[in-house]
Amino acid sequence: MSRWPGSDADAIVVGAGPAGSTAAAYLARAGLDVLLLEKSTFPRDKVCGDGFTPRGVKQLIDLGIDTRAEAGWLHNRGLRVVGGGVTLELDWPDLASFPPYGAVRTRQDFDELLVRHAEKAGARLHEQTTVTDAISDERTGRVVGVGGKEGADKRPVSFTAPLTLACDGVSARLALSLGLGKRDDRPMGVAVRRYYTSPRTHDDYLESHLELWDRSGSEPRLLPGYGWIFGMGDGTSNVGLGILSTSKAYGNTDYRALLRSWLDGTPEEWGFREPNATGKPGGAGLPMGFNRTPHYREGLLLVGDAGGMVNPFNGEGIAYAMHSARIAAECVVQAMARPEGMAREHALRRYPGALAEELGRYFRLGNAFSRLIGHPAVMRTATRYGMPRITLMRFVLKLLANLYDSRDGDVTDRVITAMTRLAPSV
Template sequence: MTTSVPAETDVLVIGAGPAGSAAAAWAARFGLDVVLADTKTFPRDKTCGDGLTPRAVHELQNLGLGDWLATQPRNLGLRAAGFKQTLLLPWPGGTLPNYGSAVPRMELDAKIREVALDSGAIPADGYRAVDVVKENDRVVAVIFEIREDGKRVTKEIRCKRLVVADGAKSQLGRSLGREWHKDTAYGVAGRAYIDSGRSNDKWISSHLELRGEKNEVLSGYGWIFPLADGEVNIGVGTLATNKRPADINLRTLTELYTKQQRELWELDGELKNFSSALLPMGGAVSNIAGKNWMFIGDAAGCVNPLNGEGIDYGLETGHIAAEMLADTANNPNADLTHLWPGELSVQYGTAFSIARRIAGLLTVPGFINTFGPVGMRSKSLMTIALRVMGNLVTEEDKDATAKLWRTAGKFSLKLDNRPPFS
């Protein structure tokens, strides 16, 4: 496999998660030569809740995965539970599909990568990007570490343009001056798999009243996403900032939450494959582009601050990045330094600004305890919350909730000391 990797390409994409594979697929479809490099070989696991919002479903359909998705579980919306209430909140539909899904990342990511390769991208598996080579403000090559005949060797791939999609930690970000601002709310979450008699349930479930060992309400939430294969994805997540770090042990909490849900969800046996991660959110990342490079997906902080979902943003930012690369392919003076953050601000700036402001409030001790019961008493309020929290408001939506959300976003943006992506 390593011998067929070209020494140079138009577009080099680092990371074959949803963002990188989507970027590679679209760029190849737009006629560009693409190499898609990943440190891992596929299929590979990725710490995730595996939930696909209608927005993610929409982008997967655009990629041509509609028939495959039809064979996957389909969920109708969110079952929100807590504070003595259980509400069934259907996905709102409108300009987006009215259903979601959940597919283990081991399978999903391999499938999206397959689409990229079918579209013409060339894989570079087992290629770990460790540094870049620059000439006059441009990245002209990426240096990789790979294993050859049991030895670690370095390889270089030269490129005209570089797309960095190497996830939340973004190793390559260190070489390119990327900065993650943890004074803005970020996610802290862990997940595992477990057998369940209810793996065919048609609703993804979130427990907004997460209780600790002493029955105290914790700031955070638990989730159970049915996978329709005899298993569910079970996890817990919370929000944190530098000022208010998350004071929880995710593994212990996931075990406790599993114990609390065991009977109701007919959970059977032990937790499998527990893992956890931190998540940059709401565009709280600076220096996400340079003259001929751009960061996308988690590497650019494109995760919804209110529910930790980022597969949809990964797919979307991959798509939009490829469009920009195609549009500027024949312009030697094109400079992505401001073009790319500008485009991300247009797409997500207002929604991220207001969402991360609310996320910051959720880290305040006692906030959930005080406002959780109020919210859960009103199905209409929670329906609105699901829609805005799930990023299910599109530019085409003209109803009162959409208008209010956009206005609040614009107002919030004006108050931001450091707006998203700056």
Template sequence: MTDAAEVVVVGGGPAGASAAYYLAMAGHDVLVVEKATFPRDKICGDGLTPRAVAELIRMGVDTTGWARNTGLRTYGGGHCVEVPWPELASMPNYGLAAPRETFDDVLIEKAKEAGARLEEGVTVTGPIRHERTGRVIGVTAKAGPGREPREYRAPFIIDAGGVSARLATTVGRQKAMNRPMGVAYRTYFQSPQAEDSMMESHLELWEGKPGASDLMPGYGWIFAVGDGLVNVGLGSLSSNAQPSGLDYRAMFANWMANVPAEWGFTEENQVGKLRGAALPMAFNRKPHYADGLLLVGDAGGMVSPFNGEGIAYALQSGRMAADSIGQALARPTVSSMDAAVSEYPRMIRDELGGYYSLGRIFATLIERPEIMHLCVKYGLPRPTLMRFVMKLLSDCYDRTGGDWMDRTIAALAKAVPKA
């Protein structure tokens, strides 16, 4: 069986839903194929920075009832510093949080309301390529109770399949081993911490009592997601994609054994298992467009090396991909269509390339716990420095205009070679 559309999107997560929404809003026939069935859970991504919230506002997503946070509380070096989200022209001064099971379902429903078609339970097995040119003109798949073979064809295919990017990998777009890679593990707890309006970041993780034991690599976080739940997790950052060899479950157990009892992070209060995922960073898979196939979100390595944020860039890349495809579909020839879509990798690189390059430098510096300890010990007590660092790490700065901090970050991002 064969189905045809103007655009086929492989993956219905935030990047795929964003692309589908904007394409459908422009009147295009867009088909999303998703291997799971909504609602379905994903690991990490529950916390939304103001940059991600700005993208949700563009889409008109109803976030009523979602947990709202007002800033970041950071622990480290014996210090605790609270920094509110900055007042900016380009994004709101608050973040949000919602479990991915809820978040992804809301986004794909938004795309469907705009006119996008969705087929669930579809496992894409490979690309369909034009015999002469090699252009990707569709995908093969298995779907339905009997896993019948299917084909989906379109002038443009979007790989929104996440970190595995199986479609992109099949056509030869391998990840770059010299780009940063993060790993994150998280679970949920019923906890009094769910009443806190600040996201927490723990920049030092100790095997035992803080200051009296060995410092573990990585960082931790705690934030409310609603209904009395908090997302609690830890992650590590490496300047390359080689396996870290860390035992994250043991690290998490050591951390939980030493948190204050009043937080309620006990086995009885835990909701769901501890689960982990890789975070592909700094454009670790390219090209983002070639031969009819576009990469968006995690499939294109669009996770920040500074903080592991991927949702904002998934939504943004979906929007930009949709815009360039819309321009292309109005062109009369394949070559002119390709010229239009070639704007997409240039747009995303101009927007994020310099910032991600700064993140690669950051990753190289702080992947060693002893360097992180020195930065935390001498940096956290300085409020002005911490406000600057928070803007940099969270990508909460105005690209044009803004205060001296915004202008400094923007200048640094322009000065370095783009990722």
């Protein structure tokens, strides 16, 4: 039951992906009455690479998810990087802040696991509920709920709550309904993936290919991005590629054709050919480096992809969706324990501040990195000269995957910490 007379809940969470289910679980666990509104019905698929670095696994552990192999997770020990004629196997770094293993799990499976976790904590899930817009208080402009359509018959519904968390992914429909568009000064990515039956399904490493050539024009072009091959352990591999918006190729490339042409160049015996495909290719945008702000405005918090929280260095989004959800939930719980008005607003304004503190500087560095590798010459030189240098590549792995100890780390950790401190936080 809502603690607030006249409201349907203490908080409304829109979207039950990693951001929404995580936020709903933390909020419900703290005793808030949470409505979790999701347009689809579980189990459902989500276009993704299905890969978790140790940063993603840490978020699962924090939330209380069993990450053992016995619980259905396929662990990996690091990243295999292929490029510049060299293949390197880089183990995940040994750190105080993160576990030493990554994982894979299909989103079909993972998102259902997470939403059930939120329900068990007490969140009230409404499936088949598409939110179309925010309801604002006419006098103050504050968001006081959402409207949408529910069920097979699409009947109009509305729900009210003192606070709403927009966790509706890259489409960010709720934020858009309030005029919060995406920022053009921040990078975007596009990624496509497809599943294939493959003998490479069992792999101790996540594999990434740094050289993606677009051979569709008269001159081959090296693209800023990478291809991945993630063995799912169930007879299939999740294979895909992601490209950054900072290159000329962005927006005028046929990504599915590019995936096809890259895979045609891989060894036949890996199986990445049409007859072994188990479904159609799927693609979506990757909103990066805080590309939608402000993350809080009266009554509404943007979380995960809705707030542009994909890492610009490597395209990882699940860890950041869950991390931002945890921060958002902490702020909401503190806010709801205060009387309505300035005191509560104060606690809520902490959300963008805390995000900036924890992720802002790193993302700003990533935004600069994405602009740099948008130049083919930089990308080519980095691959050619970086790859043969193992110590350098260990450092690069830590930087690109955001895996370092900011306190009491080794020399490379201290260098990354210093680099991020130099970057602005917003």
